[in-house]
Amino acid sequence: MKNSQRNLSIGLLIALVGFPQISETIYTPALPNVANGLLTSASMVEMTLSIYFLGFAVGVLLWGTISDWCGRRNAMLMGLFVYGIGTLACANVASIEALLAWRFLQAFGASVGSVITQTILRDSYEGEERTKLFSIMSGALAFSPAIGPVLGGFISEFLGWRANFWALVVLAVGLSIWSFFCLPETRPAQNKRLSINEIFHLFIEMIRSRALWGHILLIGATNGILFGFYQEAPFVFIEQLGIKPSAYGLFGLLIAAATILAARISYRQSSRFSALSIIQCGAACVVVGSLALTLTVMTGILDLEAIGSGLAISTLFLIFFGIGLIIPNSLSQALKPYQKAAGTAGSIFGGCYYCLIAGCTWLMSILHNGTALPLPLYITLLGVVLAYGSQMIRASIHRKITVRPTHGLIIHKKS
Secondary structure, eight states, X not given: OXXXXXXXOHHHHHHHXXXXXXXXXXXXXXXXXXXXXXXXXXXXXXXXXXXXXXXXXXXXXXHHHHHHHHXXXXXXXXXXXXXHHXXXXXXXXXSHHHHHHHHHHHHHHHHHHHHHHHHHHHHHOOHHHHHHHHHHHHHHHHHHHHHXXXXXXXXXXXXXXXXXXXXXXXXXXXXXXXXXXXXXXXXXTTOOOOOHHHHHHHHHHHHTOHHXXXXXXXXXXXXXXXXXXXXXXXXXXXXXXXXXXXXXXXXXXXXXXHHHHHHHHHHXXXXXXXXXXXXXXXXXXXXXXXXXXXXXXXXXXXXXXXXXXXXXXXXXXXXXXXXXXXXXXHHHHHTGXXXXXXXXXXXXXXXXXXXXXXXXXXXXXXXXXXXXXXXXXXXXXXXXXXXXXXXXXXXXXXXXXXXXXXXXXXXXXXX
């Protein structure tokens, strides 16, 4: 337990970690209206989703390092300001080119919520308590993408597509005021401001870590499944199975509930089971669920209306339950060896797994062929990646590192 945690508002941290996902998904129900309003093609409008992830990835790489230099609180306020400016500009654009540019800036600012919130938690909590808090945060991360389409659908239907951005401007102002008055500085006094050379050496040290690569695979693949699902599922459940868009929105909330339930169970069981044990259990759930979903599609059961939909919901519930077990435990453990440069390390870590997420969503778009089969095959493939990532971490735990101070040599021994 650390002193800085006494002044932290968990409600504020939940809001800060969740708003980037809401900002991305609130926009999706309005895409056809944006195309009509800006007199452009659907493909050009869809590029605004891709540019958002690109801006987010750049922000993830930079905000952690910025926070090591100027503090967590200042970095958060700066990011919220940039986010607000980008969002305000998006609400007033007159062309698709301008929307693409401002969406990049909006995402760059929004990424501060993901990076700095996690860094603040690592600054302020340790051990079992940190794992429990990351479980709560993962629940927010799971639920917030499902809120966006529900809110965005109603807002765009009654107030127009620009109103989505105006709602986000209000959100940016509210979060900025809340953070200004209630967010303390948590950067440790011993936190070192790294030079460019030191950042380079930290990067080399991190990419040589087998355990860290295991966590990168875990976070990248779980988010790849999450965003791949939101990317492909509408084609499967709305176009192929004929589910109404309003019902599909509720279906998304049900899937998010699986992740929240798992995060809650992880929170309660973290004192009884190791983080790795819970991660391995989550990977097993994803693999079993994805194989069951693949069989449901390949055997034609998915087309049997209520029966097929019921089986699909059950298997997806198991998959997202597994994701809910993996994310909080992986996030809480990944950067333990890099606490003295938590912000910079968080940027490097986040940049790596966001590149993996981008690759996963690109793969999903390549696999899309108008049938239901690519989605379960995609999830199965990433389930195997999760199992491999957990084994990488397990193997690294069984290697004991001894440092010889006189020579600075590192000897690896298997325990």
